C-alpha cells in the first residue's frame with residue numbers, strides 16, 4: 073500500500089484529489105488540515121513526515137493569485153519557492169517521491185507550436201517567476217521528483233474561470249473576454265487521476281511532464297463553451313488583452329505538448345470540451 077501525503081489539501085486540486093482518491097484502493101491518501109501542513113513551517117512538516125513516513129508527497133499548495141502576485145512578490149516567492157524547497161529537502165531525507173504542480177505560465181508565450189518539456193522557460197509575470205524558481209529548487213534538492221506543468225485549471229471545487237463565468241453569466245447580459253491568449257483548459261479531476269496514476273504505476277521516470285486536456289482554445293472560446301453548455305444566454309465579445317487590463321501580463325500562447333506524459337503513462341487524455349461538459353453537469 074502506497075502512503076501519500078497531500079499539501080494544499082483544501083485548495084482546488086487538493087479537493088479534486090480527495091474526490092477521486094477512493095478509486096485507488098492500493099493508495100492511502102492523507103489530507104492534513106491547514107494548521108498542520110503549512111509548507112513554510114519546516115518543523116511541523118518534519119513531524120508530519122516522521123509520523124506518516126509517506127512514499128509520496130503531492131504538493132498542491134501554492135500562491136495562485138496571478139494579478140495580486142505582482143504587488144505581493146515576497147509572499148508569492150515564499151510559498152512558491154521556499155515551500156517546494158522545504159518539501160524537496162524532506163522528501164530527500166525521508167526517501168519519498170515529490171509530485172509537484174507547476175504551470176504553463178513559466179513560458180513567455182512567444183511560441184507558435186506547443187511547448188515541450190525541453191523548451192526553455194522565460195516567465196513574464198511574478199507568479200510565473202516564482203513557480204519557475206520552485207521547479208529549479210526542487211531539481212537541485214532531490215532526485216526523485218515529478219514536476220507536472222498544467223494550465224487553466226478548473227473544476228467544481230474552489231475558485232476558477234468556469235465558476236467566475238457562471239457567476240458573471242447570472243449577473244450580466246454581456247461580457248468581454250480576451251481572444252488573444254491561447255492555451256488549453258484542464259479539468260482538475262482529470263489531472264487528479266493522472267497524479268494518482270503516477271503513484272499507482274510506481275514509475276521511476278522522474279522529471280518534468282506537461283499535462284492539460286487535449287485541444288487548443290482562447291479564453292474567449294472557453295467562455296463561449298461554458299455558456300453554451302450551461303445554456304446561459306449572454307453576449308460575449310472577443311477582445312484583445314490591451315482592452316482587458318490586468319496587473320499581470322499573461323502569455324499569449326501557452327499550449328503544451330503532452331506526448332511525454334501520454335507515452336510514458338499510456339494516457340488517453342480527454343478533449344477539453346468533453347471534460348468541461350462533465351464539470352458543468354457536476355456543478356449544476
Ligand SMILES: NC(=O)C1=CN([C@@H]2O[C@H](COP(=O)(O)OP(=O)(O)OC[C@H]3O[C@@H](n4cnc5c(N)ncnc54)[C@H](OP(=O)(O)O)[C@@H]3O)[C@@H](O)[C@H]2O)C=CC1
Pocket residue numbers: 079080081082083084085086109110111112131132133134135136151155173174175176203222223224225226230231
Ligand atoms: N488554478 C490554476 O488555473 C492553475 C494552477 N496551477 C498550479 O496547480 C496547483 C494547484 O492549484 P489550485 O488548486 O488551483 O490552487 P488553489 O489556490 O485553489 O490552492 C492552493 C492551496 O494552497 C494553500 N496554501 C497557500 N499557502 C500555503 C502554505 N504556506 N502552506 C500550505 N498551503 C498553502 C492555499 O490555502 P489558502 O487558500 O488558505 O491560501 C490553497 O488551499 C498550484 O501549484 C498552482 O500553481 C497550474 C496551472 C493552472
Ligand SMILES: Cc1cn([C@H]2C[C@H](O)[C@@H](COP(=O)(O)OP(=O)(O)O[C@H]3O[C@@H](C)C(=O)[C@@H](O)[C@H]3O)O2)c(=O)[nH]c1=O
Pocket residue numbers: 136137138139175176177222223224225232233236247248249250253291316318322
Ligand atoms: C473574468 C475575466 C477574465 N478575462 C481574462 C483575464 C485573463 O487574461 C484570462 C483568465 O483570467 P483568470 O484571472 O480567471 O485566470 P488566471 O488567473 O490568469 O489563470 C491562470 O491561473 C494560474 C494560477 C495558472 O497557473 C494559469 O495556468 C492560469 O490558469 O481571462 C476576461 O477577458 N474577461 C473576464 O471577464
